[in-house]
Amino acid sequence: MLVAALVAFDLARTGRARPPLAQREAAVAAFERARSDGSARWAPAPSRAADEALRAALFEWSRQGARLLPLRDFRPAAAALGRAEALAAEALRQTRDARARGRASAERAIGEALAIEAQARSLVNATTLPFAQRTLLQRARLQVREAEALLRYGEIDAAHERAERSRTELRDALGPALEAASRYTSQDEIATWRRWVDETRAWSRATRQPAILVLKEKNRLVLLSKGSVLDSYAAEIGANALDVKRHQGDRATPEGRYRIVAKKSYSRFHRALLLDYPNPADRARFAAAQRRGEVPRDAQIGGLIEIHGEGGRGQNWTDGCIALSNGDMDELFSRVSTGTRVTIVGGDGRDGAFSDLLRRVGETARTEHDEH
Numbered sequence: 001m002l003v004a005a006l007v008a009f010d011l012a013r014t015g016r017a018r019p020p021l022a023q024r025e026a027a028v029a030a031f032e033r034a035r036s037d038g039s040a041r042w043a044p045a046p047s048r049a050a051d052e053a054l055r056a057a058l059f060e061w062s063r064q065g066a067r068l069l070p071l072r073d074f075r076p077a078a079a080a081l082g083r084a085e086a087l088a089a090e091a092l093r094q095t096r097d098a099r100a101r102g103r104a105s106a107e108r109a110i111g112e113a114l115a116i117e118a119q120a121r122s123l124v125n126a127t128t129l130p131f132a133q134r135t136l137l138q139r140a141r142l143q144v145r146e147a148e149a150l151l152r153y154g155e156i157d158a159a160h161e162r163a164e165r166s167r168t169e170l171r172d173a174l175g176p177a178l179e180a181a182s183r184y185t186s187q188d189e190i191a192t193w194r195r196w197v198d199e200t201r202a203w204s205r206a207t208r209q210p211a212i213l214v215l216k217e218k219n220r221l222v223l224l225s226k227g228s229v230l231d232s233y234a235a236e237i238g239a240n241a242l243d244v245k246r247h248q249g250d251r252a253t254p255e256g257r258y259r260i261v262a263k264k265s266y267s268r269f270h271r272a273l274l275l276d277y278p279n280p281a282d283r284a285r286f287a288a289a290q291r292r293g294e295v296p297r298d299a300q301i302g303g304l305i306e307i308h309g310e311g312g313r314g315q316n317w318t319d320g321c322i323a324l325s326n327g328d329m330d331e332l333f334s335r336v337s338t339g340t341r342v343t344i345v346g347g348d349g350r351d352g353a354f355s356d357l358l359r360r361v362g363e364t365a366r367t368e369h370d371e372h
Helices: 002-014 021-036 044-065 075-126 131-152 156-185 187-207 280-291 326-335 353-371
Strands: 210-215 220-225 228-234 256-267 270-275 306-308 341-345
Touching (some): 021 075, 075 131, 156 353, 187 210, 187 256, 187 341
C-alpha cells in the first residue's frame, strides 16, 4: 500500500502519465500549416526534419500509451512534440521566405519579358518582320500573358517558366531584326549620312535653292531653303524600314543623293515627285552586292522611287517610296521643281526609331546583367 501510495503521489506530482494532448495538437497543427503552405516544395529539408520529428514524437506517445499506467512517462514525448512544433514553424517560415523570393523572381522575369515585348512593339510599328519572326513573336507575347495569369493564381513555378520561355522566344524573334537595325548606330554609317546631309545643306546655301532631306528612322522629310530648315513633314517609308534598298521587291527605301526628275500632278498616290533612282552610285552598289552574293543573280535593281501622297497612315507601308499626307504633298509639290536635290539617309544616330530601340535594348541587357 505504501508503494502504491508513493507511485500515485509521483504520478500526481509529475503528471508523467498524463498524455500531453495540447502539445500534440499544437505540433500536428503547425506541421499541417507548413505542409498546406507548400513546405515540401519550397523548404524540403526543414519540412522533412519536421515530419521526422513529429513521427518520432508520435511513436514515443504510442509507446508510452501501451505501457502499464505506473510505468508511463509522456515527458519525452512532450519534449519531442515541442521540437516537432518548432521545426514545423521553421519550415513554415522558410517556405514563406522561399515562396516570396520565387514570386519576386517570377515577377522580375515577367517584367523583363514585358520590357522586351515593348521593344518588339516599337520594332513592329517601324518595320515589317518576316513571317517566321512574326509567328515567334506572337507566340512569345501570348506566353507572357499566360505567365501573368499564372502568377495571379499563385502558380509561381509555372509563371516563371512561361516568362523565361517568352523572354527567350522574344529575343529569338527580335535577334535578326536588331542585328539589321544595328547599322542605324554604326559610326561609319552615321558619319556617311552626316556628310551627305552637310553637303546637301552646303549646296542649298551656296545655290540658294531648295533641297530635301529624308531621315528614314525619324520618319521625317525636311525641306531646306538656302541651307536652313523651311519646313518638316511626317513621312512614311518602305515597309522594310530596317534595310537600305538592295533590289526590286525588297520593299526598302534607298539611301543616297538623288534629284527630282519629274513632277506628276496626277498619280495613283495623289501627286508624286519621281527620283532618279537608280543612279550610277546605286548601280555600282547593286553590281558589287551581286558579285558578293548578297543579291540573287537574277534580281533586278528596281526603280520608280517617288515622294508621293496618300500617307498619314501611321506606319511604314510603301514598296520603297516616301509617302506624305495629301495636304503636305500639295505644299511640298508647290515648293520644289525638277532638279531639286533629295538626300535620303538612315538617320543621325539619335532620336530615331531604331537607334532609340537599340539604346533601350542595351539598357535592358545591362539591368539584367546587374541583377544576375
